[in-house]
Amino acid sequence: MQSYLGTIVAVFAAAAIALFVVEVVHRLIRRLGRRSLLMTELTQHAHRSFQVAATALAVHFAVRFTTGYAVGSGWRQVLLHLLVLAVIATTAWLVAALLVVAEDTALARFRVDVPDNRHARRVRTQVVMLRRLTIAVIVVLTLGVMLMTFPAVRGIGAGVLTSAGVVGVVAALAAQSLLGNVFAGLQLAFSDAVRLDDVVVVEGEWGRIEELTLSYVVVQIWDDRRLILPTSYFTSTPFQNWTRTEAAVLGTAEFDVDWSVPVQAMREELRRLVEKSELWDGRVCVLQVTDATGGMVKVRALVSAAGAGSLWDLRCLVREHLVAWVRDQRPTAMPRMRAEVGDADSNLAWQWVQPRRPAHRLADGDVPDDARVFGGSDDGDARSEAFVGPDEPVDARR
Secondary structure, three states, X not given: OHHXXXXXXXXXXXXXXXXXXXXXXXXXXXXXXXXXXXXXXXXXHOHHHHHHHHHHHHHHHHHHHHOHHHOOOHHHHHHHHHHHHHHHHHHHXXXXXXHHHHHHHHHHOOOOOOOOOHHHHHHHHHHHHHHHHHHHHHHHHHHHXXXXXXXXXXXXXXXXXXXXXXXXXXXXXXXXXXXXXXXXXXXXXXXXXXXXXXXXXXXXXXXXXXXXXXXXXXXEEOOOOEEEEEOOHHHHOOOEEOOOOOOOEEEEEEEEEOOOOOHHHHHHHHHHHHHHXXXXXXXXXXXEEEEOOOOOEEEEEEEEEOOHHHHHHHHHHHHHHHHHHHHHHOHHHOOOOOOOOOOOOOOOHHHHOOOOOOOOOOOOOOOOHHHOOOOOOHHHHHHHHHHOOOOOOHHHHO
């Protein structure tokens, strides 16, 4: 009876000593690491797992060294085996917590709440994917080590190894889709094709990458719906990534108007509109006639914004304003189907209507900057070199 009582006292004493040592180390790290992010993360995320692992290890040693009187008994073997399993599990928990601390410390160096956060989002995506992979590996290895503590499992180890090839082939065939998604997730994380918070267009939907795992990707649609796709989708299906190189993007607003539309006046009105709008980033403001068939003229306004959300609002603003401008200021330019009869000299009545505002006429050969997409500005020249090539002659670009 005294031996059992001594074991119980030793167990409680060992647990108390372990908790005391852990608490002392915790307070010391917290005091010394007030200005260290790594120490702060350790005190917040690894404290509980450290407590449990140290207590399990201390209790294991206490039972092992105070139960010499029961060597060979069944209950001692079972208790020690359970404690070994507890030590393995809690140690794996501690290792996983330490890895999470290291990953969080690395992520803290890269801020994503800044305008130019492409590199930070790439690192964040890779670290998150590595975290999921390392935790999965730790769980698998922990389960394997725990199983190897059973003598029966160790005994059949040789037989399992001989049939591992057949089992591996069968498992690969059965889990082909799952493994394909896992490898696709790793490829996405390190190929930089898509990152967290990237703005993409998939399946005709416009949204941003909200979550990226080893098996699926969650896309937050602009209207707060969620589109969930397997990771293999992004390695086998074409999709649009609007923020792969930078967040700034270009967008268009197209209009079908009558042939009598004053293009230069409409161009100047577009310029006045965007210069007064905070949505425009000051890079691109171009209005061009892109088609003139079927009795109407197609006019395209090309504008730029710092982000996809601002671009959407800017395109809507351009449409609303230019539609109202054509209706109120240039009603003769509204799209219509008509049959007109002129006089003997083929003069038409609408030709004698004086515009409310005189149209600005350019000198012969003078092309305004906001009438060219590839040229006329630093941004346009860079775009011209990207699509034509810097080694081409100047005349070939025009």
